[in-house]
Amino acid sequence: MTDIRPLPTLTRRYHGEDIATYSARHAARNSLTAAEVDSWLREQGHLRSVNPRDPARLAAWRTLGVLHPSAFELPKDVNANRVTDRVLCRGCTAGNIARGRISGVGLVCLRHRRWLGSPEQRPIAERDILSAERLFRTVLARKGEVFDSPVMQIAAEIAIVGTDPGRELSPDTRSRLPREAHLYPIQIRFARLLTTAAFLEAIITAPAGIASRRRVIVEALDRILPVQDRAVRWRADNMMNEVASRLSREVTNARLRGHDPTDEWNLLRHAHGDS
Amino acid sequence: MEVPTNYREWRDHVDYKAARPRPLTLGQLHALNRAERDAYDLERRAWISAETLIVTRDMKAIFEHYFDSRDETLAPGQGTSRSGVVVSGKSYMGKSSTLMQVCREHERDARARRPSVPGVEDPSEFMPVVYFNLPATLTPKALMLSLAAWMGLPLPRSTTSGRATEVVRDFLKAHGTTLVAIDELHKVRSHTKDGGDTVNALKGFQESVPAVFLYAGVNIPKSDLMRDPALADQFLRRNVVYTMRGFSYPAGKGGAEARAEWEDLLTKMEQILPLSAQQPGDLPELAPDLASVTKCSIGSLRSLLRKAANRAIRSGTERITPEILHSIDPSYPLTVIPITRPRRLFTCEDTPQSVPVDLGA
Numbered sequence: 053m054t055d056i057r058p059l060p061t062l063t064r065r066y067h068g069e070d071i072a073t074y075s076a077r078h079a080a081r082n083s084l085t086a087a088e089v090d091s092w093l094r095e096q097g098h099l100r101s102v103n104p105r106d107p108a109r110l111a112a113w114r115t116l117g118v119l120h121p122s123a124f125e126l127p128k129d130v131n132a133n134r135v136t137d138r139v140l141c142r143g144c145t146a147g148n149i150a151r152g153r154i155s156g157v158g159l160v161c162l163r164h165r166r167w168l169g170s171p172e173q174r175p176i177a178e179r180d181i182l183s184a185e186r187l188f189r190t191v192l193a194r195k196g197e198v199f200d201s202p203v204m205q206i207a208a209e210i211a212i213v214g215t216d217p218g219r220e221l222s223p224d225t226r227s228r229l230p231r232e233a234h235l236y237p238i239q240i241r242f243a244r245l246l247t248t249a250a251f252l253e254a255i256i257t258a259p260a261g262i263a264s265r266r267r268v269i270v271e272a273l274d275r276i277l278p279v280q281d282r283a284v285r286w287r288a289d290n291m292m293n294e295v296a297s298r299l300s301r302e303v304t305n306a307r308l309r310g311h312d313p314t315d316e317w318n319l320l321r322h323a324h325g326d327s
Numbered sequence: 328m329e330v331p332t333n334y335r336e337w338r339d340h341v342d343y344k345a346a347r348p349r350p351l352t353l354g355q356l357h358a359l360n361r362a363e364r365d366a367y368d369l370e371r372r373a374w375i376s377a378e379t380l381i382v383t384r385d386m387k388a389i390f391e392h393y394f395d396s397r398d399e400t401l402a403p404g405q406g407t408s409r410s411g412v413v414v415s416g417k418s419y420m421g422k423s424s425t426l427m428q429v430c431r432e433h434e435r436d437a438r439a440r441r442p443s444v445p446g447v448e449d450p451s452e453f454m455p456v457v458y459f460n461l462p463a464t465l466t467p468k469a470l471m472l473s474l475a476a477w478m479g480l481p482l483p484r485s486t487t488s489g490r491a492t493e494v495v496r497d498f499l500k501a502h503g504t505t506l507v508a509i510d511e512l513h514k515v516r517s518h519t520k521d522g523g524d525t526v527n528a529l530k531g532f533q534e535s536v537p538a539v540f541l542y543a544g545v546n547i548p549k550s551d552l553m554r555d556p557a558l559a560d561q562f563l564r565r566n567v568v569y570t571m572r573g574f575s576y577p578a579g580k581g582g583a584e585a586r587a588e589w590e591d592l593l594t595k596m597e598q599i600l601p602l603s604a605q606q607p608g609d610l611p612e613l614a615p616d617l618a619s620v621t622k623c624s625i626g627s628l629r630s631l632l633r634k635a636a637n638r639a640i641r642s643g644t645e646r647i648t649p650e651i652l653h654s655i656d657p658s659y660p661l662t663v664i665p666i667t668r669p670r671r672l673f674t675c676e677d678t679p680q681s682v683p684v685d686l687g688a
Contacts, residue, residue: 092481
């Protein structure tokens with residue numbers, strides 16, 4: 053068995069980058085393919101499993117790239133929210149395509165002012181989007197939310213249905229950035245609202261019943277949605293009410309049956325201030 | 328001589344610079360205390376075992392051939408084959424040492440010329456020289472896998488010959504390799520199928536990489552590489568063969584120049600010996616006997632003088648004497664033969680081939 057030695061040309065691993073793109077890039081910088089190196093590792097008896105995230109393979113590539121022993125140890129979940137694999141900011145990776153998992157970062161790279169969401173990365177100049185990202189990092193990330201957690205997805209849907217694309221976006225900005233980017237500030241505000249203990253308490257255990265819950269929601273929508281157009285806003289209203297009623301029903305049923313409520317959206321923990 | 332077996336060892340080899348110990352007189356040496364003396368002796372032994380440069384006529388000629396070949400590769404993308412240099416000669420004539428010296432100089436020069444931006448450029452991306460010993464078993468695939476292994480590229484055995492060649496070629500191009508030195512060329516047997524394929528692979532490889540190719544091997548014109556005339560012809564057309572002359576110590580008036588050359592070599596070797604009692608001219612005085620014992624082989628001479636110098640240090644004589652040389656090699660006579668009456672005649676058979684060489688001053 054020949055010892056594993058670092059490949060002659062070293063390759064920088066980007067923050068949060070996983071082994072899939074790192075191994076491909078590191079091998080390519082040495083005129084090889086990752087499959088060839090894996091095959092050699094297997095021949096030499098360093099590798100037995102075909103699992104790309106096999107601990108032996110991770111250790112081998114750490115040696116091949118002279119990486120820190122903790123490299124490739126990426127967060128699987130944060131407060132029960134799964135951290136999804138995604139393309140890292142092209143600015144941070146010097147234009148290289150690198151995938152990985154980073155918690156604590158939303159859909160914007162603040163350093164390079166780039167939109168990281170779908171369909172493709174674009175530069176951002178809008179201050180409100182950058183401010184929204186700062187809000188995500190300082191408030192939501194600290195509460196254990198990730199860029200695609202259920203709360204963020206619900207917030208994104210409410211933002212989409214609650215705004216009129218024709219009114220919200222000017223023609224020049226519409227062509228450059230995706231609509232999701234422009235709605236990001238509204239999405240963050242909804243996500244922040246949904247993770248506020250006081251708001252959750254108000255909509256789940258509304259003391260004055262459904263009417264009270266509806267009033268709380270209307271007030272919240274008034275504060276967040278910029279266009280007071282009822283023809284558009286009723287969808288957001290509906291969706292918020294749907295979320296509230298499902299949460300309320302779940303909590304009430306669980307209380308009656310004497311067990312803990314099922315936290316389908318990993319949202320109820322915020323009601324108790326767990327985050 | 329320790330041959331670097333991979334690029335890391337090669338880099339260490341290039342970076343290593345033996346520190347020459349300060350010369351001390353016998354009085355100064357005896358004034359050292361025990362610890363100082365031990366440290367000084369260790370320093371001296373390291374210097375003696377280091378590969379110190381002694382410029383010989385052969386070395387000058389090989390450098391000239393290398394310069395010719397290097398200048399041909401300066402314009403990139405020419406698309407035509409460039410001539411390499413094959414250094415041939417008997418064993419222990421210093422072929423590998425000379426080849427390594429050329430490589431060292433090339434690497435140091437290439438590194439010095441390359442602009443470096445701290446923090447931006449990764450020094451590991453630059454590999455100007457590949458110095459490589461041919462493996463014992465030679466097929467095109469084995470050749471390329473060995474080259475890949477030298478460069479630290481882990482290619483699996485299942486790789487095809489074509490893919491291995493592609494990887495090595497791409498790597499060399501990407502890493503700015505401008506000199507490929509291949510030693511032990513005499514291992515190639517052109518009359519066998521594998522050997523013939525290897526010659527063809529080498530030929531194709533040399534044409535596809537924009538680098539100077541230097542080869543070294545024992546008696547190449549008479550080696551198995553030349554057994555297939557067609558292949559040998561193709562190979563030789565792409566490379567200039569330089570056969571090392573070595574040294575000789577002939578008797579008579581006609582041999583004065585050769586004798587002076589040998590004595591000059593001994594003078595140079597004496598100058599680098601860190602012995603406190605060694606007097607200038609001691610070694611040239613032993614020229615005929617040293618020529619006889621070493622058969623004028625620079626490799627044998629270096630080996631003998633290294634051992635003798637170390638014994639002189641250990642024994643405290645601080646001077647290379649016939650007694651020390653005799654204790655190492657019993658064939659060395661204990662009585663000094665005057666230079667005016669050379670006892671034994673020795674002449675190297677090899678003469679320079681194919682190209683006239685300007686030996687310079």
